[in-house]
Amino acid sequence: PDSMFTYIIEDEILMPNDAFGQHLATSERFDDEVNESILMEEAAKYYANILMPFSDLILRKIQELSNIKIKIIAPSHGIIWRSNPMKIISAYRKWSEGFSKNKAVIVYDTMWGSTEIMARTIAEGIINQEVEVKLFKLRDSDVTDIVTEILDTKAIIVGSPTINNSMFPSVSSFMNYIIGLKPKGKIWAFFGSYGWGGGAVNQMMEMVKKNNFKIYGSLEIKYVPTIKEIQDCFNFGKNIANEIKGL
Numbered sequence: 001p002d003s004m005f006t007y008i009i010e011d012e013i014l015m016p017n018d019a020f021g022q023h024l025a026t027s028e029r030f031d032d033e034v035n036e037s038i039l040m041e042e043a044a045k046y047y048a049n050i051l052m053p054f055s056d057l058i059l060r061k062i063q064e065l066s067n068i069k070i071k072i073i074a075p076s077h078g079i080i081w082r083s084n085p086m087k088i089i090s091a092y093r094k095w096s097e098g099f100s101k102n103k104a105v106i107v108y109d110t111m112w113g114s115t116e117i118m119a120r121t122i123a124e125g126i127i128n129q130e131v132e133v134k135l136f137k138l139r140d141s142d143v144t145d146i147v148t149e150i151l152d153t154k155a156i157i158v159g160s161p162t163i164n165n166s167m168f169p170s171v172s173s174f175m176n177y178i179i180g181l182k183p184k185g186k187i188w189a190f191f192g193s194y195g196w197g198g199g200a201v202n203q204m205m206e207m208v209k210k211n212n213f214k215i216y217g218s219l220e221i222k223y224v225p226t227i228k229e230i231q232d233c234f235n236f237g238k239n240i241a242n243e244i245k246g247l
């Protein structure tokens, strides 16, 4: 309700407020003056991190736009689309429909490295099945970059060691952020190392279940993975990749 489109009939200019924007600060003003791939990456980042929860509403608005002629789109944030306004409209249609590739995003953190071994081995299993994978260690990554990669992924795979019966704090913060963005049509999987009672993996599963997202499965390992458990991680990755290919 706090965001509305304004259309100037005489000049065929759409001023869509938050839609079609980017957090791209440049001295240039127009789409043809900046690097196209940076512009689209920034537009995707903006959509993924700000507009993703409103995907259904956005899809309806995009459909309404097909009835009007648009020469220029001037959003309230970032670059003005004057050369090819249809490019960003098509991208928004794709993103709001929940378009995804055969791709998995693995997000994890670790205290002593065991969950990291799991993450890397799961990634190897996915690659083995020729599915694209992006691997993010939370403490070294910007969460907005992770969410941009999640926009077109089929699987979100999250790993956390157990600390004080819970998720590692960076993972907990990530889980809250990504669940709030309500990513559409993804499968979720979880993994992590624990020492005795565990807890992190169950907590993540519960969060996702509460939001009715689809869970593929989970894998937990006690302390440092053995050779056999490393093989289990590899197979876990392979199986997720095959699930992705079947979606």
Ligand SMILES: Cc1cc2nc3c(=O)[nH]c(=O)nc-3n(C[C@H](O)[C@H](O)[C@H](O)COP(=O)(O)O)c2cc1C
Residues within 6 Å of the ligand: 109, 110, 111, 112, 113, 114, 115, 116, 160, 161, 162, 163, 164, 165, 166, 193, 194, 195, 196, 197, 198, 199, 222, 223, 224
């Ligand atoms: C401060 C601290 C608290 C921990 N709390 C728990 C716990 O509550 N339950 C449990 O099963 N393991 C607990 N552990 C053990 C870790 O989960 C275990 O060492 C695990 O292998 C760490 O994984 P990582 O190598 O990926 O950090 C704790 C470890 C530390 C250092």
